[in-house]
Amino acid sequence: MPHRIxxxxLSCGVCADECPQGAISEGEDTxxxxxxxCxxxxxxxxxxPNEAIVEE
Incomplete structure (x- = not known):
């Protein structure tokens, strides 16, 4: 996987709302x-907004 959280x-959910593939969901902590x-x-x-997603 090329990206990871x-x-x-901060579990704000912005990334999940913006993902066109629906590949992001709420986990236990993040x-x-x-x-x-993906x-x-x-x-x-x-x-x-927190730059918490990075390329692998």
Missing amino acids: TEEC YVIDPEL TDCGTCREAC
Whole structure:
């Protein structure tokens, strides 16, 4: 998977709202990216107000 959500995630949900593939969902502590659905478009990384999404 080319992107991952780090511990910096504040669980605001902006990334999930912006993901065109619906690949991001709320996990136990932070949001998580489903590698089966992620197309590496980078929309989530650009939308994250806390810069908590990084490229692998």
